[in-house]
Amino acid sequence: MPGSSRLRRSVLYMPGANSRALEKARTLPCDGVILDLEDAVAPDAKAKARQQIAEALTAGGYGTREVIVRINSLDGPWGREDLAAFASCRPDAILLPKVESPQQLCDLDEAMKKLGYDPETAIWAMMETPRGILAADKIAAGTDRLACFVMGTNDLAKDLHLTPTPAREGFATSFGLALLAARAFGLAILDGVYGDLQNTEGFEQECRQGVMLGFDGKTLVHPKQIGPANDLFRPSADAIAHATRMVTAWKDAEAQGKGVATLDGKMIEHLHIQDAQRLLALDHAIKERG
Ligand SMILES: CC(C)(COP(=O)(O)OP(=O)(O)OC[C@H]1O[C@@H](n2cnc3c(N)ncnc32)[C@H](O)[C@@H]1OP(=O)(O)O)[C@@H](O)C(=O)NCCC(=O)NCCSC(=O)C[C@H](O)C(=O)O
Ligand SMILES: [Mg+2]
Numbered sequence: 001m002p003g004s005s006r007l008r009r010s011v012l013y014m015p016g017a018n019s020r021a022l023e024k025a026r027t028l029p030c031d032g033v034i035l036d037l038e039d040a041v042a043p044d045a046k047a048k049a050r051q052q053i054a055e056a057l058t059a060g061g062y063g064t065r066e067v068i069v070r071i072n073s074l075d076g077p078w079g080r081e082d083l084a085a086f087a088s089c090r091p092d093a094i095l096l097p098k099v100e101s102p103q104q105l106c107d108l109d110e111a112m113k114k115l116g117y118d119p120e121t122a123i124w125a126m127m128e129t130p131r132g133i134l135a136a137d138k139i140a141a142g143t144d145r146l147a148c149f150v151m152g153t154n155d156l157a158k159d160l161h162l163t164p165t166p167a168r169e170g171f172a173t174s175f176g177l178a179l180l181a182a183r184a185f186g187l188a189i190l191d192g193v194y195g196d197l198q199n200t201e202g203f204e205q206e207c208r209q210g211v212m213l214g215f216d217g218k219t220l221v222h223p224k225q226i227g228p229a230n231d232l233f234r235p236s237a238d239a240i241a242h243a244t245r246m247v248t249a250w251k252d253a254e255a256q257g258k259g260v261a262t263l264d265g266k267m268i269e270h271l272h273i274q275d276a277q278r279l280l281a282l283d284h285a286i287k288e289r290g
Helices: 019-027 043-059 079-085 102-115 130-134 136-140 153-160 169-184 200-213 223-232 237-255 270-289
Strands: 010-015 032-036 066-070 093-096 122-127 146-151 188-191 217-220 261-263 266-268
Touching: 010 019, 010 066, 010 223, 019 032, 019 043, 032 043, 043 066, 043 079, 079 102, 093 102, 093 146, 102 122, 102 136, 122 130, 122 136, 130 136, 130 153, 130 169, 136 146, 136 169, 146 169, 153 169, 169 188, 188 200, 200 217, 200 223, 217 223, 237 261, 237 266, 237 270
Parallel strands: 010 032, 010 217, 032 066, 066 093, 093 122, 122 146, 146 188, 188 217
Antiparallel strands: 261 266
């Protein structure tokens, strides 16, 4: 699975037409950047944005940040030209908007092969339409190049006619189906954006909910959202201390030939240890990032 162990707590969108944002992204402490050619770029600005993104990718300087380009749909007037522009620039992934069928991913994969894309360049898929959500399991199995689902909560809210609320009840089924499909096929999955830039408390509450639901991180629209997302999507010190004690208790039990252990009066089985090890690996990766 390409890139499945990468840190993705904070993944910041920026319009490809905004040269200042493309430059600034090289210095921001986010885990990834999505250089957008789709909804954040006006039709008349698409060609210039495409050229600016190609130049930015060629110049490099994004360090350990994962760099993803969101192209336009391959069925529309810009998508094929978008894809052709980045074959030699080696982005980490191409993000396809409004994915509704596995065939769309197979077509993208085929086109990337023909254009000479590096086999390590992953495909990411926006999950943001009712048809896409209903086909999430088939899409998740669509191609080996697929590495990540990204929730498009703005498009979903529009199509579902739902009223956004702080608890996001209206997204429950969509989140559940997308998360199930992603985990069933070993994909990463990122929560949608929070557009109220002044409401720090609301943003943090949505991050906490995203962690609780099982998302790997959150997509962002402004640099000020990076710090809180990085903090909230990293395992807490208490969680790491507990995971460490669980692993120790498990090793002690194993040494005594037992297949089950207890810690603080609670039963521990192998599945709990797998989850504890996942948290410890995440913590290690974050510490290595510095
Ligand atoms: C929302 C914004 C238009 C606000 O921009 P601005 O008014 O420039 O904000 P600030 O003055 O507060 O900016 C301060 C500095 O930070 C830089 N900046 C701002 N935003 C970004 C960014 N996204 N990436 C990088 N750098 C950024 C400014 O340049 C300032 O820098 P400096 O010059 O040093 O002072 C803007 O934030 C913005 O455009 N955000 C991204 C919008 C976007 O990409 N939207 C599309 C994706 S969301 C979506 O489509 C989700 C999905 O499809 C769905 O359906 O849900
Ligand atoms: Mg969208």
